[in-house]
Amino acid sequence: MTVAPDSVFTRLARLTEHPRATVLVRCAGALSGQDVTAAQLLDGCRRTADALRAAGVRRGDKAVVMTRDAYHLVACVYALISLGAVPVLIEPRAEVRRCLDEIAPGVFIGEPLAHVARRALGWGRGQVRTALVTGRGLPGRLLGRSLPLAVPDGSGPLPPVPEPRPDDLAMIAFTSGSTGQPKGVEYRCATLAGQLAALDAVLRAEPGDVLLSCFLPFAALGPLLGLTTVAPQVDHLAPARTPPGSLVGPLRRHRATHVLGSPAVLGLIAGHCVRHGLTLPSVRRVLSFGAPLRPRLAEMLAKALPPGAEILSVYGATECLPVAAIDAQELRVRPPAGHVGTCLGRPLPGVRARILDADGTGLGEIAVAGPMVSPAYHARPDATRAAKSLADGALWHRTGDLGRLDGEGRLWYLGRSAHLVIGEGFALTTEDIEAAADTAAGVRRTALVGVGAAGRQRAVLCVEPEPGARRDAVVEALRAVLGDHPDARRIATVLFHPRFPTDIRHNSKIDRARLATYAAGGRR
Structure with missing residues (x-):
């Protein structure tokens, strides 16, 4: 018999067991903060x-x-x-x-x-x-x-x-809109309970643990997960422009054991520690979400962490969070034959994943089922019908992400289906190219975009270089890392861009539509 996960109300009632314990810290900069019991x-x-x-x-x-x-x-x-x-x-x-x-x-x-x-x-x-x-x-x-x-x-x-009843509507959270118009995602009481249970499995919190939550909405979940939640003063309209001291200061002062943030924000923390020779001895677990975690950032973070600390890349979406997680050490493992892109790890306990409409190589759309999957989009029946389906006694959500499942049950991410670059006689997934290109020296990140109508698109690799990197050296480094890639010859143009446009929520998801417009203008 399956036991239903604890509800929000059960978890709220649990807070009464330790009334004097600090559950939330509201920060107002690098130094000041207010403890809330x-x-x-x-x-x-x-x-x-x-x-x-x-x-x-x-x-x-x-x-x-x-x-x-x-x-x-x-x-x-x-x-x-x-x-x-x-x-x-x-x-x-x-x-x-x-x-x-x-x-x-x-x-x-x-x-x-x-x-x-x-x-x-x-x-x-x-x-x-x-x-x-x-x-x-x-x-x-x-x-x-x-x-x-x-x-x-x-x-x-x-x-x-x-x-309440499990099917009662508990919350509506809008998607970021980074790949289309934002949609209101319905969370039923059972959905929130399922999300909290899945997050328990990722966080593995212990009594006395402290979470630095660099994403404000997650501050509402931290106390329910049994962690003292420190909410730093993040620039929520542009997280990547947050002063790094406003993140590292509270982290060190409150001895955070867990850190949660997007790659853009974690990059601020890692860079600040490297520049100032700081370490983060209290941190046991770092959770990256919102975009793929690149090994280079994981390595920079690891320099500030104590031995044995985990860096996890967490995969999910507003409609289904979280789905899977993978340790940074596994990210460095070469994929098995036929599996390119970025490994997302195995689905979390209680979560199922499958590949829909797979081609001969096993590539298709990732769909997930589990108690953390939202049942519908609010007031959007057409979007609900397109993304949700019942099969094998479960509600499945089509994520819009392309991927594969390998023989060990691990998910591999190849990019958004909406971002597939389709030219004459070829189709390129973004993550296949970018996961390799991002390893080139002098490259901060890359983005593969298609210019023109689908079926006749020209593949353009946009490059955001590291500060001070010489363009000719970056191009040579890209040739080196993509030299053996079977589809590298499909890239028609390498185009430099000083700073990629990104989503407002995490500053980590690249706005590829704007980049494609930039590329169509022929800027170099």
Whole structure:
């Protein structure tokens, strides 16, 4: 008999066992921070829920939460879920208005700047009936009703933690939109429970562990996973521009045992440690997500870590997180015959993977099933039908990623199906070329794009060089690492770009559509 994973509410109730333990640290730079105990967090959630109820928020209401403050985010998300309302997480971007028109939220909770944008850009116009302002800034009365969110002393009664039905809608989180229009992913209560259980398997947390979460939404999950969660002050509109000291300072001061971030942010940490001769002796496990982890970055990180520390590349998507994980040591292993690209590791416990529409080499679209798979896109039935299917007693999600399964049950990633470069008589997957090209000396990263109509595309390898690298030396290094590659001759042009455009969420996923436009212009 399969035992259902612990729900959000079961995990919240577990926080009452150690009321004085610090569960969240909100940082405001490299040095300062505020510790929040379990009692304070739960008391704050109860007070926030009371304030939301008094403002008219009811069960089933969809409520956008847009704040950069970790405590405000966690208190609002937990409070909304406890009321049976549905928090909606979305990043400030040009598509916000379209996204909100799609889901029609009745409540908008956010810091003053978010409300200024809401008013100026028409976010949720005609739909938002309750506007609640968090934090300090412009007078709240001009933007909406003030929502008190000061950290309490923790002396108040604990909030009720009702157990919902597994199929109740718990949250909507929008995809990054890095490969198309953002979509609202529905998390049922059972979905969140499945995600938390899968993350338990990746984190392998022990009592007293401390997580440095460099991705703000994950700060809402850290306390539920039993880790003291340190939320550094990341530039959430451009994570790669975060001052490295704002990451390394809190990490070292709070002796983080786990670090979670995208390759762009982990690169900031590793580079800062190398430049300043710093080590991170408390860290046991680093989790990289959002884009493939390259061996070069893993090696730079390892220099700052103690012997035996693990660096894991975690694979997943907003619709199914996490799916698989692989240790950096395994990333260096040469693939078996017929398996190129980047190894993602084996699916996590309870997760199944298969390859759909495979060709003669086993290459096809990766599909996954498991308790962490979201059941639907909100208000997007066509997208749901295209991505979800029932088979073998499970709901399967088509990821849009190309890959293979090897004889040991490991997944290999070859890139997004939407990024396949199709020319006359050939089809190139991005990861097949880039995994090799990225190893060339003087190369920071590469991106293979197609210029022209599918079927007649010209393959262009875009190169972002390391600072100070000579172009002629980089081209020679690329020739060396791609010399034996069977498809290297298909590359028509090598094009240098000073800094690749990337996604807003992680600054790690390359915006290939913009690069293809750049390449079509013939810039060199």
